[in-house]
Amino acid sequence: MASNAEAAMPRGRVKKVQDWLSRRADTRLGRLALQWFRAYFEASRNSGCAATVYSTLSVLPAALVGIALFYPSTSDSNAFAERLVSHLKLSGATAGIVQGTFGSASANALAASVAVVVSFLLWGIGIGQIYQDVYARAWGIAVGSVADQGMFAVFFFVFSGAIALSAVSAAHLRAAGWVVLLPVWLGASTVFWVGVPFFLLHRKIGLRALLPGALAASVLLGGTAAASPFFLAAPLDANAKAFGSFGVVATVVGYLFVMITMSLLCAVFSPVWADWRRTERKRRESSVGATDTNLVGA
Numbered sequence: 001m002a003s004n005a006e007a008a009m010p011r012g013r014v015k016k017v018q019d020w021l022s023r024r025a026d027t028r029l030g031r032l033a034l035q036w037f038r039a040y041f042e043a044s045r046n047s048g049c050a051a052t053v054y055s056t057l058s059v060l061p062a063a064l065v066g067i068a069l070f071y072p073s074t075s076d077s078n079a080f081a082e083r084l085v086s087h088l089k090l091s092g093a094t095a096g097i098v099q100g101t102f103g104s105a106s107a108n109a110l111a112a113s114v115a116v117v118v119s120f121l122l123w124g125i126g127i128g129q130i131y132q133d134v135y136a137r138a139w140g141i142a143v144g145s146v147a148d149q150g151m152f153a154v155f156f157f158v159f160s161g162a163i164a165l166s167a168v169s170a171a172h173l174r175a176a177g178w179v180v181l182l183p184v185w186l187g188a189s190t191v192f193w194v195g196v197p198f199f200l201l202h203r204k205i206g207l208r209a210l211l212p213g214a215l216a217a218s219v220l221l222g223g224t225a226a227a228s229p230f231f232l233a234a235p236l237d238a239n240a241k242a243f244g245s246f247g248v249v250a251t252v253v254g255y256l257f258v259m260i261t262m263s264l265l266c267a268v269f270s271p272v273w274a275d276w277r278r279t280e281r282k283r284r285e286s287s288v289g290a291t292d293t294n295l296v297g298a
Contacts, residue, residue, distance in 0.1 A: 032276045039268045043137040048261035051130045055260060056253050058124040062160035063167065064102060071168050078102045080167050084252075087170070088233040094240045101245040120156060127159060128152030131267065132200040138268035143201055155200065162192055189218035197267065205270075213270035220262050228255070 067079045081102040085095045129144075129152055136143050173181040193214035194207055232255055239247030 028280060031280075032272070035276055036265075036269060036272045039138060039272045040265050043134050043268050044264050045137075047130050047134050048257060048264055051127060051260045051264070052253065052257040054123045054127045054130070055256060057122070058120055058156065059127065059160045059163060060256070062120065062124070062156070063164040066161060066164040067168060070164075078104060083167050083171055088229050088236060090233065090237065094237045097240045097244055098236075098248055101248045120153075124156035124160075125149060125152040128155035128200060131155070131196065131264075134264055134267050135197045135201055139201070139205055139271050141201065141204055143204065151200070155196070185222050186218050189222060190214045193217040193263075193266070197270075209274065210270050212273040213266050213268070216269045217263055217266035220266060221259060224259065224262065 064078070064080055071079055078099060081099045084090070085098055090098060129148075132143060132148070132152075173184055190211075191214075194210050197205060197210050197213070198207060232251070235254075236248065236251045239251045241247075243250070
């Protein structure tokens with residue numbers, strides 16, 4: 001008897017949890033969240049991992065070279081490393097390891113003729129292909145041809161330039177205050193994330209339809225970047241002290257994976273938002289129709 005009662009207790013708790021989740025899911029926001037994550041897993045197909053590898057091997061080096069060439073520092077310090085140190089409030093040995101990991105500005109500039117070209121040829125073009133595939137699967141349309149390779153090359157340089165520009169301008173905008181930083185970030189990021197699918201999908205989807213996903217990306221990525229000192233500084237400090245430059249690189253790659261995965265999550269949001277609005281409108285109309293039928297019958 002006692003054993004049966006003890007065995008029934010875990011099942012009872014599981015049932016309560018399932019009932020709680022079912023009640024939460026059967027709401028407007030719950031249905032939106034379920035549709036969103038279901039659409040992401042159907043469209044992404046582990047694209048976040050591939051995009052992170054490609055970006056680490058091509059976009060990040062290209063951004064470092066771009067910063068060194070177009071934003072030279074009088075002290076020969078690395079602007080990207082300086083931004084990482086100041087944003088995460090790193091100090092002491094960890095700050096020195098971070099600055100040494102990314103090299104000096106002059107060293108980055110010397111890599112322009114070799115690193116960028118090689119990494120671009122090997123990995124850079126693949127990033128545009130990944131984003132195009134995710135957007136196309138999310139919208140249920142067919143795009144892509146051999147001629148798209150040139151478009152992917154353009155996307156690689158634009159993507160690298162956007163990361164370089166954000167790293168360089170972030171400190172100046174932050175110094176100007178949140179009143180300046182927030183609208184500039186929201187505007188620039190939204191324009192970028194509207195333009196990416198519009199460009200990669202050959203203008204088959206209108207700008208207005210792409211706006212919800214762009215706004216979601218701007219808010220989610222911007223919020224994560226702003227909150228990164230609370231969850232990134234401690235592991236970066238610990239890994240730098242334990243593993244040196246390798247620990248810094250591993251932590252940055254992990255953070256890059258999180259950001260890229262969230263950007264892909266937002267890539268599927270616009271079609272999900274449109275479908276969710278249609279289904280919720282039909283639910284309301286059917287509910288109103290059923291109510292009117294009951295009133296007439298009464």
